Amino acid sequence: MKRRAILAFMLDRPGVLNKVSMLIRKKMYNVDTLTVCSSRVPGISRMTITLREDDIAKVTQVIKQLEKFTEVISAKELDTNKSYWREAAIVKLEIDSDHLKSLQDRFNFEMLEKKNRDIQIIQVAGSTAQIDTFLDEIGRENIIEIARTGVAAMEK
Amino acid sequence: MTGKEKLLSALKTKGIKYIFGYTGGTIMPVFDEMDKMEDFEFIMSRHEQGATFMAQGLSRASLSTNNPQLGTCMATSGPGAMNLTTGVADAHMDSVPMLIITGQVATGVIATDAFQESDVVGVMMPICKQTYMPLNADDIEPTIHEAHYVATTGRGGPVLVDIPKDVQNDSVSPKYRFNVKGYRPVLPGYLYHPAPDREPLDRAIKLINKSVRPLIFCGHGVINSNAGALLQQFAEKVNIPIAFTMHGISALPTDHPLSLGMMGMHGTVEANKAVMEADLLIAFGMRFDDRVTGKLNEYAANADVIHVEIDPSEIDKNVATSVAVNADVVNTLRLLLDDPLLTYKPRRRWFKQIDEHRKVMKDELQAEIEEGVGDTGKLLMKTIVDKLSKVTKGKDLIVPDVGQHQMMAARFYNYQTENSWFGSGGAGTMGCSLPMAIGVKLARPKERVWSISGDGGFQMNMQELGTIMEHEIDVKILLFNNGYLGMVRQWQTLFFDGRYSGTPMQNPDYDHIAQAYGIPYIKVEKVKDIEPALKKAVAQKGAIMVEFDCDPSEVILPMIPSGGGFDDMIVTRPGKEKSALKKKKKGSKS
Numbered sequence: 001m002k003r004r005a006i007l008a009f010m011l012d013r014p015g016v017l018n019k020v021s022m023l024i025r026k027k028m029y030n031v032d033t034l035t036v037c038s039s040r041v042p043g044i045s046r047m048t049i050t051l052r053e054d055d056i057a058k059v060t061q062v063i064k065q066l067e068k069f070t071e072v073i074s075a076k077e078l079d080t081n082k083s084y085w086r087e088a089a090i091v092k093l094e095i096d097s098d099h100l101k102s103l104q105d106r107f108n109f110e111m112l113e114k115k116n117r118d119i120q121i122i123q124v125a126g127s128t129a130q131i132d133t134f135l136d137e138i139g140r141e142n143i144i145e146i147a148r149t150g151v152a153a154m155e156k
Numbered sequence: 157m158t159g160k161e162k163l164l165s166a167l168k169t170k171g172i173k174y175i176f177g178y179t180g181g182t183i184m185p186v187f188d189e190m191d192k193m194e195d196f197e198f199i200m201s202r203h204e205q206g207a208t209f210m211a212q213g214l215s216r217a218s219l220s221t222n223n224p225q226l227g228t229c230m231a232t233s234g235p236g237a238m239n240l241t242t243g244v245a246d247a248h249m250d251s252v253p254m255l256i257i258t259g260q261v262a263t264g265v266i267a268t269d270a271f272q273e274s275d276v277v278g279v280m281m282p283i284c285k286q287t288y289m290p291l292n293a294d295d296i297e298p299t300i301h302e303a304h305y306v307a308t309t310g311r312g313g314p315v316l317v318d319i320p321k322d323v324q325n326d327s328v329s330p331k332y333r334f335n336v337k338g339y340r341p342v343l344p345g346y347l348y349h350p351a352p353d354r355e356p357l358d359r360a361i362k363l364i365n366k367s368v369r370p371l372i373f374c375g376h377g378v379i380n381s382n383a384g385a386l387l388q389q390f391a392e393k394v395n396i397p398i399a400f401t402m403h404g405i406s407a408l409p410t411d412h413p414l415s416l417g418m419m420g421m422h423g424t425v426e427a428n429k430a431v432m433e434a435d436l437l438i439a440f441g442m443r444f445d446d447r448v449t450g451k452l453n454e455y456a457a458n459a460d461v462i463h464v465e466i467d468p469s470e471i472d473k474n475v476a477t478s479v480a481v482n483a484d485v486v487n488t489l490r491l492l493l494d495d496p497l498l499t500y501k502p503r504r505r506w507f508k509q510i511d512e513h514r515k516v517m518k519d520e521l522q523a524e525i526e527e528g529v530g531d532t533g534k535l536l537m538k539t540i541v542d543k544l545s546k547v548t549k550g551k552d553l554i555v556p557d558v559g560q561h562q563m564m565a566a567r568f569y570n571y572q573t574e575n576s577w578f579g580s581g582g583a584g585t586m587g588c589s590l591p592m593a594i595g596v597k598l599a600r601p602k603e604r605v606w607s608i609s610g611d612g613g614f615q616m617n618m619q620e621l622g623t624i625m626e627h628e629i630d631v632k633i634l635l636f637n638n639g640y641l642g643m644v645r646q647w648q649t650l651f652f653d654g655r656y657s658g659t660p661m662q663n664p665d666y667d668h669i670a671q672a673y674g675i676p677y678i679k680v681e682k683v684k685d686i687e688p689a690l691k692k693a694v695a696q697k698g699a700i701m702v703e704f705d706c707d708p709s710e711v712i713l714p715m716i717p718s719g720g721g722f723d724d725m726i727v728t729r730p731g732k733e734k735s736a737l738k739k740k741k742k743g744s745k746s
Contacts, residue, residue: 011345014289015281022282057472064469070286070306073345 001052003032004059005085005153008066008075012038012045016071023065024051027058033087033150044073048153050085078153085153088125092145094118095138107134119144159293160189160324162334163257166300168195169336172228172255174214174598175199176207178239180232181272182259185324187230199594199627202619204231206591208243209617212252213578213595215312217553220382220575226308227595228255234272237318238279242585244314245283249582250403251376253312255303256280262322263291276318285313293326297334302341310348311467312380348466352483357491360438360462360479365499367436367460369506370396373419376403376581377441377466381486384408384574387440390489395500397510399427401442402566406577410550410570416510420448421716422563425727426513428714431456432722433509438462441485444474445582454721464488517714517727525568528683530707537561537636538712540686540704541568544606544634547690552604553596555579557589557613560642563712565608573603587616593631594623604632604694611637611663621673624699632693633675637663638706646711649730670701681705 010016017036024031032050039046053059059077066075078085090112100120103109109124124134128151135143157165163186167175176199179187190196201207211227218225231237237258247254261270277287286306290299299317307315364370378387384407391398391414399419400407410417419427431437437459442448449455452474460478463471464485471480481488492498521538528539541564550570556562556579571577578596580588593607614635624631636642641659648656670677680689680702693700715726 009345011343015277015287018278019281026282061469061473064471064473067345068467068469070343070346 002054003050003052005078005080005083005151006049006051006059006063006066006075007078007153007155008047008049009039009073010045010047010069011071011073012043013071016045016069017047019069019071020047020049020066023062023069024049027062027065029053029062035150035152037152048151050151078155083153083155085127085151086125087128087131087149087151088123089131089135089146089148090121090123091135091138091143092119092121093138093142094144095120095142100138103134103137107137109134157328158189158324159290159296159319159326159328160186162293162297162328163300163319163324164189164193164195166297167228168193170226170300170304171223172226173197174225175228175230176201176210176214176595177230178204178207178232178236179230180236180259182233182261182321183230183236183257184232184259185321186257186259186319199598199623201591202622203617204229204236204239205243205587206617206620206623207231208240208247208254208256209588209591210595210598210623211254211256212243212247212250212588213555213592213597214599215253215595216578217575217596217599219380221600225599226253226255226304228257230257232259232272233261233276234274236272237276238274241279241283242583243588244280244316246580246583246585246588247314248283248285250580251312251380252314253307254314255300255307256284256314256316258316258318259324260289260318260320263320264322266320277316280316280318283314284316287316287318289318289320290323291320293323293328294332296323298339301336301339302343305341306343306346310346349468349482350466350484350487352464352481352488352491356479356481357488357495360481361492361495361497363436363460363462363479364394364396364438365497368503369430369434369509370394370436370438371430371434371459372396372398373401373437373439373442374398374404374407375401375440375442377464377485378404378407379575380441381466381484382575383440383486383489386486386489386493388412390493393493393500394498395503396438397430397507399423399430401445401448402579403577403581404442405566406571406573406575408574409572418566421450421718422567422712422714424567425516425714425725426510428716428722428725429513429516430510431459434459436460436462438464440464440488441466443467443470446474449474450716450724451719451721454723528686530710532707532709534638534707535680535683535686535704536710537564537704537706538568538710539683540634540636540706541565541608543686544690545569547687547694548604548606552576552606553578553600555589555593555596555605555607557607557609558584558586558643559610559613560646560710560712561608561610561636563643567712586613589613590617590631590633591620591623593633594620594627594629597629597631605630606632606634608634608636610642611635611639612641612661615663618669621669621675625673625675628698630698632696633699633701634693635666635701635703636706637666637703638708638710639663640708642706642708642710643712645708646715649709649711650715650726651717666701666703676700678702679705
């Protein structure tokens with residue numbers, strides 16, 4: 001199913017996140033990712049939700065119902081081709097240093113800590129697909145722990 | 157001043173006179189203050205659910221008067237608040253403005269599972285238009301003003317304010333200021349569109365002028381924006397027939413020549429057939445609920461749809477529109493009425509087609525109404541409603557409960573008074589009638605109010621007879637007793653091979669119940685006694701209960717089966733009963 005990103009701006013009031021997640025549950029979606037941060041304007045939060053849906057009419061319904069919330073100022077779907085979708089991940093992994101070095105040219109990652117010769121903590125940022133590929137290349141079996149931020153998105 | 161004083165003074169400022177509810181531990185400070193102020197009339201329900209329906213009745217009935225009032229209810233935390241939920245969900249479904257104030261345990265013990273604590277905001281959030289929990293006394297007054305604004309603007313709905321007990325008692329800070337007159341809520345995301353844009357309106361006018369078989373839909377929004385008279389003028393101006401949603405009933409007279417009556421699951425043949433055959437639907441203030449549309453992929457397949465609706469999330473939700481007009485109905489109609497481009501057409505062929513549909517069940521229904529009794533020899537609800545309509549000349553306020561009798565009241569009462577039909581639609585809450593009738597009567601004290609219930613629904617809130625007794629509320633209570641949950645029984649007859657599982661019930665002696673509350677009571681078992689009993693109820697000063705011994709086998713037809721399309725409309729009575737009807741007809745001929 002097609003992955004959709006919805007960008008919404010809303011008043012920073014208690015319970016808004018609760019309402020948004022309840023709406024998505026009510027519409028029978030499972031949230032792929034959900035990120036919230038403060039926006040440029042004090043008191044207004046920015047939320048990016050990704051979920052999977054092929055039917056554009058259904059996505060429009062979600063957006064209209066999001067906009068119906070008293071606190072939501074605006075909501076819209078972000079076109080994949082006209083926006084940047086990025087996330088970051090922190091990965092604790094057991095990996096051969098040389099192997100990691102060989103990936104340096106192709107992936108945007110940074111060493112946060114080298115616990116010992118084998119165990120390291122790195123930070124990687126990029127599109128969801130880039131991070132997925134990176135994780136495949138380092139070998140999923142080498143990952144001890146991983147924390148991904150979820151998608152933040154912005155129009156071009 | 158304290159939080160509770162600020163709360164009550166804000167309510168007073170917003171013109172709230174009646175408070176419906178039930179006290180308890182965490183709302184006691186507010187009640188105590190209310191007693192001191194003497195500005196409010198407190199109506200004690202016997203169950204918190206009753207209070208919510210009373211508040212709904214007040215909101216809905218008063219909106220067409222010079223004094224629109226926001227129905228307000230109060231309850232304590234925990235079970236008190238939880239008992240409100242059904243009526244709140246009901247108001248949310250039916251777009252009824254309502255203010256709900258609940259006491260909450262003190263902030264110091266919130267989320268510790270304190271005595272009578274429940275997460276009221278959490279529970280109410282999905283069934284309210286908005287929820288608030290002011291956490292200091294300074295926030296209470298602005299919250300009430302914002303809550304009132306949100307509840308009563310745009311598409312109405314219930315708004316909850318949950319106030320911890322200590323916040324009620326706290327004093328406002330010395331620097332506290334609130335400018336009542338200059339108050340404007342700061343809600344940048346809360347936009348509604350009272351006036352339509354010109355562009356969609358122009359497209360709508362073109363479609364209307366082009367249409368050969370147009371049909372107007374009159375929804376709840378017409379009543380909510382007091383636009384019944386304007387809709388009638390509009391329909392007459394362009395000569396287009398009107399079908400009503402259940403909540404659109406009473407926006408204009410039922411017997412208006414352009415009226416086709418109610419559409420949908422139990423709508424008239426003419427309304428439903430017209431929907432099927434129309435080339436244009438002009439929908440005012442409605443949400444194309446499944447009971448209106450039936451199977452969506454077959455619905456009005458050949459028609460363009462103009463949808464005038466204040467809530468943008470309803471547009472294109474169930475039915476794709478050709479022209480969306482996101483605006484208040486009344487403003488849209490004003491602009492349409494003034495538009496010189498709109499043309500009148502005689503539409504002779506279209507009306508002839510509709511007149512043919514009008515004939516389909518007419519004789520059969522008329523024969524049933526005249527017969528007055530069903531297969532069991534007991535009274536037919538449609539006959540009672542028909543006689544009520546004649547006795548009251550269709551001018552009274554009707555508050556049905558939920559079920560078969562509700563559909564009978566929707567179909568066979570000849571509504572003449574604008575905004576005279578109140579009940580539960582979207583949620584279909586049994587037990588709503590008796591308490592809602594109380595609110596309706598308080599809003600319109602000079603008009604006669606009839607609460608019509610079946611024996612199932614009546615028993616769900618019959619404790620509110622206590623409120624009627626205590627406040628001497630003049631509600632005429634009609635009880636259509638057939639010993640069954642009639643609507644479910646009808647489904648069982650039609651779709652479950654007549655297995656009546658969970659529908660028959662033993663009833664109490666309603667004479668004794670009425671007596672216990674000091675309410676006069678009449679029982680009617682014969683057709684000839686219906687009219688005298690209704691006339692007696694009219695003449696009675698104060699509440700009266702009339703119980704009718706009704707036929708459990710009566711069905712409300714036509715019916716579109718749940719999930720079915722308009723082509724599946726059932727217009728003839730099922731097997732056994734059908735043959736019985738034929739026999740009777742033969743008998744009457746010979």
